[in-house]
Amino acid sequence: MEIRFTDEMPKTGLVVVPLFQGAVEGPALEAVDAASNGAVMRAVKAAKFRGKSGETMTLPGPVGLDDAVIVLIGLGKAEDVEASLATGVGGKAFAQAKNNMASVSLLIDGLSVAGETGATLAVSAALGATLRAYEFGKYKKKTAATDRVAVEQFSIVGKGIAHAAEAYEAxxxxxxxxxxxxxxxxxxxxxxxxxxxxxxxxxxxxxxxxxxxxxxxxxxxxxxxxxxxxxxxxxxxxxxxxxxxxxxxxxxxxxxxxxxxxxxxxxxxxxxxxxxxxxxxxxxxxxxxxxxxxxxxxxxxxxxxxxxxxxxxxxxxxxxxxxxxxxxxxxxxxxxxxxxxxxxxxxxxxxxxxxxxxxxxxxxxxxxxxxxxxxxxxxxxxxxxxxxxxxxxxxxxxxxxxxxxxxxxxxxxxxxxxxxxxxxxxxxxxxxxxxxxxxxxxxxxxxxxxxxxxxxxxxxxxxxxxxxxxxxxxxxxxxxxxxxxxxxxxxxxxx
Structure with a gap:
């Protein structure tokens, strides 16, 4: 799986927006909402999405993002977050790849997790996604083929994180x-x-x-x-x-x-x-x-x-x-x-x-x-x-x-x-x-x-x-x- 760090707003694939409970707002959600002509925020309000830990909301192909599937994931209360959740955010995002999407994008602009922001958070999230992507299928030699599409590309999307690629090598x-x-x-x-x-x-x-x-x-x-x-x-x-x-x-x-x-x-x-x-x-x-x-x-x-x-x-x-x-x-x-x-x-x-x-x-x-x-x-x-x-x-x-x-x-x-x-x-x-x-x-x-x-x-x-x-x-x-x-x-x- 290829890991990318970019500031380019995705138009296709699975787009994941993590949100804290009681703070369903921020640059990442605003960007997705703008691209969808306000459809995302209208759906959030209608569904009363609160961002509780484990809570998710899926919006397939909203107007303006017809080839994308938007998933909001709740992180729970910010004050309850452990340091390890910075890595967990990437893993949570990857785990949403259930819709035969070859690409997943995680939007992190404005997100602060246990003191990690920007490039530091991007590196942690990329590690989490890589760890969650692990499979041990060595001995499944006669398992019936499925139409499941493996994730080929996982992108961390945010401003000023392009240099995170070098830090991610370690x-x-x-x-x-x-x-x-x-x-x-x-x-x-x-x-x-x-x-x-x-x-x-x-x-x-x-x-x-x-x-x-x-x-x-x-x-x-x-x-x-x-x-x-x-x-x-x-x-x-x-x-x-x-x-x-x-x-x-x-x-x-x-x-x-x-x-x-x-x-x-x-x-x-x-x-x-x-x-x-x-x-x-x-x-x-x-x-x-x-x-x-x-x-x-x-x-x-x-x-x-x-x-x-x-x-x-x-x-x-x-x-x-x-x-x-x-x-x-x-x-x-x-x-x-x-x-x-x-x-x-x-x-x-x-x-x-x-x-x-x-x-x-x-x-x-x-x-x-x-x-x-x-x-x-x-x-x-x-x-x-x-x-x-x-x-x-x-x-x-x-x-x-x-x-x-x-x-x-x-x-x-x-x-x-x-x-x-x-x-x-x-x-x-x-x-x-x-x-x-x-x-x-x-x-x-x-x-x-x-x-x-x-x-x-x-x-x-x-x-x-x-x-x-x-x-x-x-x-x-x-x-x-x-x-x-x-x-x-x-x-x-x-x-």
């Missing part, structure tokens, strides 16, 4: 990173097994990312027994992919992004119930966010040193699978009593976190994982859980989350959660009971963080997938975390 790279993350999460597990996933990571080399893949023998030599234990019940070999982007000062300590990449999670010997198990193909959503973020950073040539590390395993039941009661020695040298083989993601992350610190000595570590069902009980699907003992890091992540709309909520992790994972026979156990399950999981990961290292854990179990259409995402994989991580790096890691 956002287009971020959108590509989100699309990659969504693609990875959407792939079926018979395709995206660890070996294939590692190959997909290698594709980032074309953007200047240095990619190293570790096989099982190499990880065994490193002592990564926790990660290997999770995958030992699968016929698919486990892998670790390490992706280095060196866009900052030479020798400067990098930001490390670590992702859980369980390409399918049956629970292992602690087998999950069949209902809903198909959703476990997206148990690698944390790793997808890391891989997508690395593509975004490289695509826009970020001036920062960032290393992305993902542990790639398949958790299957088998005669060789890890058992409850096994005790395993981690790469850090600490021992772990395995009480539940379905609490496997933290085991994968633990060894990758250790490798990241020993090899790169990062100034900051952020790990992402679809780690616990408990976080969904606590936060539903609107927020991911943020766990960190560093206030400054937490505040920076919360700010980035709010700006992108990939929201976080800070959760507790402290000594009481450390107590929950104490073992009678090993240094720790891999589960701490039903109470505070997300916090005890975070406490487990914290055992593998060296003193003085700035670290945050993001539990994205509730946000990696959506069962309904969102403003900037069709139902399915969300790519959650890519834009959050990119924004965090922009504001804290770049010169």
């Amino acid at each position: 956002e287009a790279a971020v959108a590509e990173g989100v699309a990659l993350a969504r693609d990875l999460v959407s792939e079926p597990p018979n395709v995206l097994h660890p070996e294939h996933y590692a190959d997909r990571c290698r594709e980032l080399e074309s953007l200047g990312v240095n990619v190293t893949i570790f096989d099982e023998a190499q990880m065994a030599d490193l002592g990564m027994n926790l990660l290997l234990g999770v995958g030992q019940g699968s016929v698919r070999g486990s892998r670790m992919a390490v992706m280095e982007w060196k866009g900052g000062a030479e020798g400067e300590a990098p930001i490390a992004l670590v992702g859980k990449g369980v390409t399918f999670d049956t629970g292992g010997i602690s087998l999950k119930p069949p209902a809903g198990m198909e959703e476990m193909k997206f148990d690698m959503g944390g790793s997808a966010a890391v891989v997508g973020a690395m593509k975004a950073l490289a695509g826009r040539k970020a001036k920062a040193n960032v290393v992305g590390l993902v542990g790639l395993v398949e958790n299957m039941p088998d005669g060789n699978a890890q058992r409850p009661a096994d005790i395993v020695t981690s790469m850090s040298g600490q021992t772990v009593e395995i009480l539940n083989t379905d609490a496997e993601g933290r085991l994968v992350l633990a060894d990758v976190l250790t490798y990241a610190q020993k090899t790169y000595h990062p100034k900051t570590i952020i790990d992402l994982a679809t780690l616990t069902g408990a976080i969904i009980i606590a936060l539903a699907h609107d927020f991911a859980g943020l766990f960190s003992k560093t206030d400054s890091l937490s505040e920076a992540l919360l700010a980035a989350a709010h700006k992108t709309g990939e929201e976080l909520w800070r959760m507790p992790v402290g000594k009481m959660h450390d107590e929950m994972i104490k073992s009678d026979v090993a240094d720790m156990k891999n589960v701490g009971g039903r109470e505070a399950g997300s916090s005890s999981a975070a406490a487990f990961l914290g055992k593998f963080i060296e003193n003085g290292v700035e670290w945050a854990h993001l539990d994205i179990a509730g946000t990696a997938w959506t069962k309904k259409d969102l403003d900037i995402c069709p139902k399915g994989a969300t790519g959650y975390g890519v834009r959050l991580l990119d924004r965090f790096v922009r504001e804290t890691g770049e010169a």
Whole structure:
């Protein structure tokens, strides 16, 4: 889909005018009304359109705009608007393309969304439209053809925004990173097994990312027994992919992004119930966010040193699978009593976190994982859980989350959660009971963080997938975390 920035009033296609509740006026609406000889405003008054959130009004071919379809969309009360709605406006506009229109135009003159106006708003809206346009139709090979016309051109229309095209280049790279993350999460597990996933990571080399893949023998030599234990019940070999982007000062300590990449999670010997198990193909959503973020950073040539590390395993039941009661020695040298083989993601992350610190000595570590069902009980699907003992890091992540709309909520992790994972026979156990399950999981990961290292854990179990259409995402994989991580790096890691 081509993105255009123009000041030319459209005469054809779908023309979208966003309006706030109680302020059904402004330059954009006035321009459309003038072009239609007053037909638009007469219809607005007759229909008593108020601009409430989610409210829409469609006027096909009004006089003077015979070849256009005008759609007014309500944004709700201006005082209730979140920063992320600037992006959402573009997504909302694209979502109106239901009338076989090959072109969509979004009129933004006079519109101010969360402080964004003009070219800044145009760039955000273009990003939103691009994200909402995503489709994963790779395997619909025999679906009956329809007469649906795909949107070929999306225009942002406003005065003084022509130069926004240059600014949008960086956002287009971020959108590509989100699309990659969504693609990875959407792939079926018979395709995206660890070996294939590692190959997909290698594709980032074309953007200047240095990619190293570790096989099982190499990880065994490193002592990564926790990660290997999770995958030992699968016929698919486990892998670790390490992706280095060196866009900052030479020798400067990098930001490390670590992702859980369980390409399918049956629970292992602690087998999950069949209902809903198909959703476990997206148990690698944390790793997808890391891989997508690395593509975004490289695509826009970020001036920062960032290393992305993902542990790639398949958790299957088998005669060789890890058992409850096994005790395993981690790469850090600490021992772990395995009480539940379905609490496997933290085991994968633990060894990758250790490798990241020993090899790169990062100034900051952020790990992402679809780690616990408990976080969904606590936060539903609107927020991911943020766990960190560093206030400054937490505040920076919360700010980035709010700006992108990939929201976080800070959760507790402290000594009481450390107590929950104490073992009678090993240094720790891999589960701490039903109470505070997300916090005890975070406490487990914290055992593998060296003193003085700035670290945050993001539990994205509730946000990696959506069962309904969102403003900037069709139902399915969300790519959650890519834009959050990119924004965090922009504001804290770049010169």
